[in-house]
Each structure stands twice: as structure tokens, then as C-alpha cells.
Amino acid sequence: MQYGYTMMDASQRIEPFCAGKIFLDQRGDESRPGFRQLLHTLRKGDTVTIPSLSCLGSTLLQLSVKWEELTDKEVSVSILDFPELKTGDRHFSRLMDYLLDTDRQMRRKKQVNGMQRARDGGKRLGRKPKAIPDRFGEVYGEYEAGNLSARDAAGLLDVSHTTFLRWCRREETRKAELHV
Known part of the structure; x- marks a missing residue:
């Protein structure tokens, strides 16, 4: 048909x-x-x-x-x-594959160059970090003492447990630097 x-x-x-x-x-x-x-x-x-x-x-x-x-x-x-x-x-298919690959590489290179220019200009890329709340020290103390799980502590601070654990690592690093 x-x-x-x-x-x-x-x-x-x-x-x-x-x-x-x-x-x-x-x-x-x-x-x-x-x-x-x-x-x-x-x-x-x-x-x-x-x-x-x-x-x-x-x-x-x-x-x-x-x-x-x-x-x-x-x-x-x-x-x-x-x-x-x-x-x-097959020449057309190979040509299309080549053009697509070249286009992807050029776009990626432009993206990387743009990100590098932004970094060089002092811009911070990515999501803005969440501010650590005032209650963190108190909740972190309870977590360290074993009275709270990471998820429970995160729930009290209204953040995800991964964010809470990241803050804990940062706090532990800060403490280690003070003792050196």
C-alpha cells in the first residue's frame, strides 16, 4: 500500500x-x-x-x-x-548517528565550559544549601546519645534523614578539626 x-x-x-x-x-x-x-x-x-x-x-x-x-x-x-x-x-543512518553524536558532544562541551565560567566567576552551582536550624545542636546531642534515630532527629528538624546525616558529618569534621 x-x-x-x-x-x-x-x-x-x-x-x-x-x-x-x-x-x-x-x-x-x-x-x-x-x-x-x-x-x-x-x-x-x-x-x-x-x-x-x-x-x-x-x-x-x-x-x-x-x-x-x-x-x-x-x-x-x-x-x-x-x-x-x-x-x-546505511550512509544516511551512519550520517545521522555521526551528526547526533557530534551534536551531543558540542552541547556537553558548551555546558561544561559554561559551568566552568560560572565557577571561575565565583558562582555556586546547584541547589542552595539548606540552613542548619538553631535546634540542630540539641537534636544532634540526643542523636549522639542514642536517644533518637537519624530519621526521628530529621523529623524533629523537618528535613530528610540524609540531610540530617550530612549535617552530622559536617559537625563531626568540625569537632575533629578543633581537637587537632
Whole structure:
């Protein structure tokens, strides 16, 4: 069977571009119900015509994922604005893998550089540390004496037990430094 798939703005009028049924999604709808329905309908050996590669996604990752979903169905895909591209073309798949990997590496490098610039500029990264409440010393004393579990002590201070234990380690380090 022959099918078509495209993405359009709601105000656009669809012009037939293939002989079979055309599945349609609206631009901006990330759930892509038309594409899901197309995948459900496709059988091995069917043909899918798509007006533009951009109908499959606006990012390399989206494009790669949609292309793989189509090729996994073992169908023939024809892209009207890129007729040289064929479904079984391993070069395209390898090119997409390379581009995705390069894109990920570049984004990661930019992220690391940005974080380093922020640190160099004196910014603290991550979540702001929770202030140790005034009652900590009293509750910590009860915990050290064995009268309270870490969870009970944390409950009294209205924090998680992991936060309480982190504060305890900090307190123990502080005490050890005073005795040196």
C-alpha cells in the first residue's frame, strides 16, 4: 500500500502528494497522533511518501528517531524534497548517528565550559544549601546519645534523614578539626 505523511499548520490546505491515504499532524503537536497512526497502519513492503524531511522532526534527535521507526517497519520511504535519500541507505543512518553524536558532544562541551565560567566567576552551582536550624545542636546531642534515630532527629528538624546525616558529618569534621 501507499501512504503519505506530513505536518501542517492548522490554516493550511492539504495538497495531495501521493496516491494513498495521507496521515496528517499539526505543527507544534509533539504527541504526533497522525504519525503514530501511520506506524500502526504500515506493513512490511508498504511505501510512505513525505514532502520534506522536516516533517519528521525539527531536531536531529527527532528526525533520527522517526526515521528509525519507519525503517524498523521495513517500508520504503520517499522524501519529495530529497529524492536521493532511500530507506535502506546505511550512509544516511551512519550520517545521522555521526551528526547526533557530534551534536551531543558540542552541547556537553558548551555546558561544561559554561559551568566552568560560572565557577571561575565565583558562582555556586546547584541547589542552595539548606540552613542548619538553631535546634540542630540539641537534636544532634540526643542523636549522639542514642536517644533518637537519624530519621526521628530529621523529623524533629523537618528535613530528610540524609540531610540530617550530612549535617552530622559536617559537625563531626568540625569537632575533629578543633581537637587537632
